[in-house]
Structures are given as C-alpha cells and as structure tokens.
Amino acid sequence: NNICVIGLGYIGLPTAVMFANSGVKVHGVDINEKAVNMIAQKQLHIEENGLQERLDKAIDEGFFTVSTTPVEADTYIVAVPSPINPDNTANLEYIRQATASIVPYLKPGALVILESTVPPKTVENIMLPELRKSDLTLGEDLFVSHSPERVIPGKIFEELVNNDRIVGGITPESAEKTKALYKTFVQGEIHLTDATTAELVKVMENTYRDVNIAFANELAKIAETIGVDIWEAIRFANFHPRVNIHMPGPGVGGHCIAVDPWFLVELNPENAEIIHKARLTNDAMPQFVAQKAKNVLNSVQIENGKVAVLGLAFKGDVDDMRESPSIKVIEALQALGLEVKSFDPHIKNLQHETQQATLEEATKDADLLILTTDHTDFKQLSPNTLTTKQPKPFVLDTKNALDRNKWEQAGFHYIKLGDGSP
Numbered sequence: 077n078n079i080c081v082i083g084l085g086y087i088g089l090p091t092a093v094m095f096a097n098s099g100v101k102v103h104g105v106d107i108n109e110k111a112v113n114m115i116a117q118k119q120l121h122i123e124e125n126g127l128q129e130r131l132d133k134a135i136d137e138g139f140f141t142v143s144t145t146p147v148e149a150d151t152y153i154v155a156v157p158s159p160i161n162p163d164n165t166a167n168l169e170y171i172r173q174a175t176a177s178i179v180p181y182l183k184p185g186a187l188v189i190l191e192s193t194v195p196p197k198t199v200e201n202i203m204l205p206e207l208r209k210s211d212l213t214l215g216e217d218l219f220v221s222h223s224p225e226r227v228i229p230g231k232i233f234e235e236l237v238n239n240d241r242i243v244g245g246i247t248p249e250s251a252e253k254t255k256a257l258y259k260t261f262v263q264g265e266i267h268l269t270d271a272t273t274a275e276l277v278k279v280m281e282n283t284y285r286d287v288n289i290a291f292a293n294e295l296a297k298i299a300e301t302i303g304v305d306i307w308e309a310i311r312f313a314n315f316h317p318r319v320n321i322h323m324p325g326p327g328v329g330g331h332c333i334a335v336d337p338w339f340l341v342e343l344n345p346e347n348a349e350i351i352h353k354a355r356l357t358n359d360a361m362p363q364f365v366a367q368k369a370k371n372v373l374n375s376v377q378i379e380n381g382k383v384a385v386l387g388l389a390f391k392g393d394v395d396d397m398r399e400s401p402s403i404k405v406i407e408a409l410q411a412l413g414l415e416v417k418s419f420d421p422h423i424k425n426l427q428h429e430t431q432q433a434t435l436e437e438a439t440k441d442a443d444l445l446i447l448t449t450d451h452t453d454f455k456q457l458s459p460n461t462l463t464t465k466q467p468k469p470f471v472l473d474t475k476n477a478l479d480r481n482k483w484e485q486a487g488f489h490y491i492k493l494g495d496g497s498p
C-alpha cells in the first residue's frame with residue numbers, strides 16, 4: 077500500500093509524515109512550489125511540535141517524497157483548504173481541483189479519502205462528480221470516504237495518534253478500507269458511518285466550540301457590568317459535572333472554528349439562528365476589546381494614545397495568523413485613532429505589515445499594552461524588565477494569561493477582559 081497526500085499544509089504534512097514514519101511509502105503533493113522545495117530539503121514552511129524530527133526521519137529513511145503533481149498510488153488523501161468567500165459562503169474550488177487532479181492516476185481498487193473539513197454533502201456533490209470522470213465504478217473498484225482531521229495545532233502528533241476518528245464512507249466497504257489504513261498509527265477508536273454524517277459531525281464539533289465561546293464572551297460582557305470576574309465565575313461553574321463553559325477572549329481565530337459554522341448557516345439559514353448569532357458575537361469581540369482600551373485611556377485623559385499589542389497568532393504557542401483576532405483588534409484600535417505597535421515571538425518573516433516592532437520597541441512608549449495571544453513567552457515575561465512610559469501604563473489582559481501581582485509590582489495598572497474594570 078502506498079499513499080499520495082494532496083495538500084501539504086497544517087494537516088496534510090503531519091499526516092503524511094506519520095504514515096511515512098510508520099513504514100508506509102508516501103508521496104506528498106502541493107501546488108505551492110516553494111513549500112515543496114523547502115520540504116524536499118527538510119525545511120519546514122509551518123511550525124508544529126515534533127514535525128521537524130519526523131520529517132527528517134521520513135525523508136532519510138526514503139519513505140517520503142514530494143512534488144507539485146500527483147503520482148500513481150493505492151490511496152489518495154486530500155487535505156487542501158476549504159475556506160469561506162468574503163460573503164461567508166464555502167469555497168470548494170480547492171477540493172474540486174485536488175479531486176480532478178488525481179483522476180488521471182486512479183487505478184482499480186483505489187481509495188480516495190477527504191480529510192479537509194467541508195460542508196455536509198461535499199463528497200457527494202463536489203468530489204463524486206469529478207471521480208465519475210475516471211473509468212472506475214464508485215463502490216466497486218473505486219472507494220471514497222471522509223475522514224475528517226480533528227487535531228489541534230500545537231498538539232497535532234499527540235492527537236493524530238490518540239484521538240478517536242469518525243470515518244464516513246460512500247459505501248460500508250469504503251469506510252472499512254479507510255479504517256484499516258488509519259489503524260497504521262491511530263490508537264483511538266475509529267467509528268464508521270456514511271460520508272454525509274461524518275461531514276456534519278466534524279462541522280458540528282467546531283460549531284459547538286464557537287457557540288460555547290460566544291456564550292462565554294456574552295457572559296464576560298455581562299460580568300463587566302456588575303463588577304464580577306468572569307474567569308473566576310466560569311471556573312466555579314465548571315466544577316459542576318455537567319457544565320463546561322469555554323473561555324472568553326478577543327475573538328475566535330484560526331481556519332476552522334471561525335469558518336465551519338458558516339457552512340451550516342449557508343446550508344440552512346432559517347434554522348441556523350443561534351449558530352449565526354454566535355458567529356457575529358465572536359466576530360464583534362475585537363471591536364469590543366479595542367473600545368475597552370479606548371475607554372481606559374479616555375478615563376485618564378489620554379486622547380491619541382499609543383498601544384502595544386502582544387500577540388499576532390490566532391492562539392497561544394502557534395505561528396499561525398489565519399483569521400487572527402489580534403489583527404482585527406489592531407485594525408479596530410487604529411480606526412479609533414490610536415497608534416499601534418505589535419510584537420509576536422512566534423511570527424517571523426514579516427508575515428503581516430503590523431509586525432514591525434521588537435518587544436522593547438512596542439512597549440517602551442506605550443500607554444497601554446494589550447495581551448491578545450496567550451503564548452507561554454508572554455505568561456513567563458518579567459514585566460520589570462520592560463522600560464515603561466510614565467505615568468504608569470495599563471496592561472489589558474484579554475486571555476486571563478498574566479499574573480496580576482507580577483504586573484502590578486512592576487508598575488503597571490492591570491485590567492482584564494470580563495472583570496468589571498473600567
């Protein structure tokens with residue numbers, strides 16, 4: 077058995093090297109020539125714990141090759157992006173093109189697996205019409221399934237092995253064949269169903285999280301009006317055995333949780349009411365945070381203040397800025413007339429125009445610091461090593477990530493999202 081993986085991003089590359097490290101011959105394909113060249117030289121174009129060692133091993137042992145076009149293989153795994161358009165409808169062109177690209181190489185008995193998260197019915201309505209253009213017969217000598225990835229960036233390798241998987245086939249045999257393949261390294265349970273159910277399950281999981289975070293953000297705003305620390309309140313509520321409230325924050329980023337709920341809104345707008353409202357609530361958080369910063373500065377008569385935004389990545393300890401709330405916080409602060417500098421130790425190569433400053437440059441003239449990403453580096457930062465402007469600057473913690481005492485002792489005025497401060 078050998079595998080051709082289409083799409084070498086955050087999911088495709090780790091999955092490819094996992095199979096290769098388990099002794100399966102893998103060929104990886106990406107349309108991004110630069111990424112392909114880098115990978116061929118054992119260089120990473122993405123950051124993920126444990127990826128470098130595993131890629132080195134896969135290539136050194138001769139189990140992993142890469143190119144920009146597909147090759148003949150027994151199994152194809154499609155892991156390409158499924159983003160949303162500016163009008164929040166799904167863009168399935170990459171899925172369609174990736175599927176079309178493998179059709180000329182399909183042999184009798186081939187298995188095609190979709191890993192990308194997609195709106196329910198994508199396998200049926202987008203992939204199968206392309207696959208029917210081959211000489212093979214679906215369900216007879218061409219097997220197709222959806223095996224959505226469920227791994228969290230930062231812990232991808234741990235979760236690839238240990239998480240349960242949901243595998244949905246266009247026929248039971250398609251699902252069985254997929255399960256047998258993933259058993260190579262998956263230690264979690266592999267649950268079998270049909271393709272459309274698997275598509276819905278995956279989108280539901282991320283939507284659950286988005287709605288729950290929107291609920292937490294709503295509670296944070298309510299708590300502020302009555303001077304209660306929402307983080308403490310949520311911690312207490314979650315001692316209840318049937319309560320699991322998520323955490324508030326500056327918004328929801330990443331390419332999954334801020335995207336997938338829109339698939340359900342597009343599918344059935346009349347019934348996706350809470351889902352839609354939750355999306356809008358989370359999308360409004362950057363503006364809320366920026367306005368809170370502005371109000372704090374106004375309360376001490378600072379008009380056109382200087383703000384340092386700490387964190388550009390969409391969440392802690394990753395290097396990924398896709399849909400990052402930090403970028404939207406920066407834009408909202410600028411629209412309110414504030415001058416912004418930003419710093420993120422995980423973002424290299426000036427991936428964004430706002431990433432211009434070092435920590436020192438960003439903070440030395442700042443009237444207010446905003447922590448938007450809970451990187452470990454920020455949690456461990458000693459604030460007394462920072463040169464600060466006088467009178468004492470504010471630090472607005474939107475992730476409950478900083479130690480209040482430490483920052484107050486270093487001469488900052490500490491405030492937190494959702495704790496009733498001004």
Ligand code: SAJ
Nearest residue numbers: 225226227228281282322323325328329330332333390391
């Ligand atoms: N966030 C909050 N409050 C929380 C948790 C997260 O504001 O309590 C924010 C984060 O700061 C971030 C965003 O939500 O901006 C999303 O982060 P995340 O850690 O919740 O999720 P992702 O996007 O890194 O990964 C999710 C995971 N899905 C679920 O946990 C249901 C992962 O398992 C999926 O594989 C991944 O989406 C995906 O690829 O679909």
